[in-house]
Amino acid sequence: AQSVTQLGSHVSVSEGALVLLRCNYSSSVPPYLFWYVQYPNQGLQLLLKYTSAATLVKGINGFEAEFKKSETSFHLTKPSAHMSDAAEYFCAVRDPQTGANNLFFGTGTRLTVIP
Amino acid sequence: NAGVTQTPKFQVLKTGQSMTLQCAQDMNHEYMSWYRQDPGMGLRLIHYSVGAGITDQGEVPNGYNVSRSTTEDFPLRLLSAAPSQTSVYFCASTRDPAGGYTFGSGTRLTVV
Numbered sequence: 001a002q003s004v005t006q007l008g009s010h011v012s013v014s015e016g017a018l019v020l021l022r023c024n025y026s027s028s029v030p031p032y033l034f035w036y037v038q039y040p041n042q043g044l045q046l047l048l049k050y051t052s053a054a055t056l057v058k059g060i061n062g063f064e065a066e067f068k069k070s071e072t073s074f075h076l077t078k079p080s081a082h083m084s085d086a087a088e089y090f091c092a093v094r095d096p097q098t099g100a101n102n103l104f105f106g107t108g109t110r111l112t113v114i115p
Numbered sequence: 116n117a118g119v120t121q122t123p124k125f126q127v128l129k130t131g132q133s134m135t136l137q138c139a140q141d142m143n144h145e146y147m148s149w150y151r152q153d154p155g156m157g158l159r160l161i162h163y164s165v166g167a168g169i170t171d172q173g174e175v176p177n178g179y180n181v182s183r184s185t186t187e188d189f190p191l192r193l194l195s196a197a198p199s200q201t202s203v204y205f206c207a208s209t210r211d212p213a214g215g216y217t218f219g220s221g222t223r224l225t226v227v
Contacts, residue, residue, distance in 0.1 A: 009155070032212075032213055034215055036215075036218075041220075041221075042220055042221075043119075043205055043207075043218035043219050043220045043221055044158075044205065044207075044216075044218040045218070046215040046216070046217075049213075049214065049215050051213050051214075090157060090158065092158075094212060094213075103148070103160065103212070103216070104160075105150075105157040105158040105159075106157055107155055107156060107157040108157055
C-alpha cells in the first residue's frame with residue numbers, strides 16, 4: 001500500500017533562509033513522487049516530479065527535491081526563501097504498477113516566511 | 116487555454132439536498148479525478164476516470180456519483196448531502212499520470 005508522511009504540519013523560516021520540507025513514502029516498488037504547492041484559495045500546482053530518472057529533481061520557483069531510496073525520502077528544498085513561497089505544500093506518491101489514478105497525498109505542510 | 120474549470124466556486128446546501136459539481140477541461144486529457152480536501156487530511160480521491168465512459172471508485176466514494184459521457188466533462192453528483200460532505204472539492208486532469216495533474220481552483224461546499 002502506498003502512503004506518504006510529511007513531517008511538520010507547519011514550518012516557519014526567515015526570508016533568505018533555507019527551506020526544507022520533509023516527505024517520506026511507503027512503497028513496495030520505486031514510486032512516482034510529486035510535490036505540489038497550494039496558494040490560498042487556489043488549486044494545486046505541480047512543483048516537481050520524480051519518475052525514476054535523475055534522483056535530484058529541479059522544479060519551478062527554485063525548488064528541488066532529492067529521491068533517496070535508502071531513506072525512502074523525497075524532501076523538498078530551496079536555498080533561499082522568498083516571501084512569495086508562503087503556501088501549503090503537498091507531497092504525493094503513485095505506484096507505477098497499480099491503477100492510473102492511485103495518487104496518495106500527504107497531509108500537507110504550511111510554510112510561513114518571516115520577513 | 117482555460118485548463119480545468121470548476122463551477123460553482125462556493126455552494127451552501129441543506130442536508131438531504133442534491134447537487135452536481137461541474138468540471139470541464141479543454142486539454143483533451145483522458146484521465147480525470149475528483150478529490151476532497153479536509154483540514155489536516157490532505158487530499159483524498161473520490162472517483163476517477165481513465166477515459167470517456169470509464170469511471171471507478173477512489174478512496175472515499177460513498178455518497179458521490181460520477182459519469183464521463185465526454186472527454187471534456189466529469190461532473191460529481193451528491194445525491195443526498197450530509198454535513199460530513201462539507202469540504203473543498205478539486206477536479207484534476209492529465210494526459211499522463213506520470214507527468215502530474217492539472218488542478219481546478221476548487222469548489223467550497225458547506226452542508227448545513
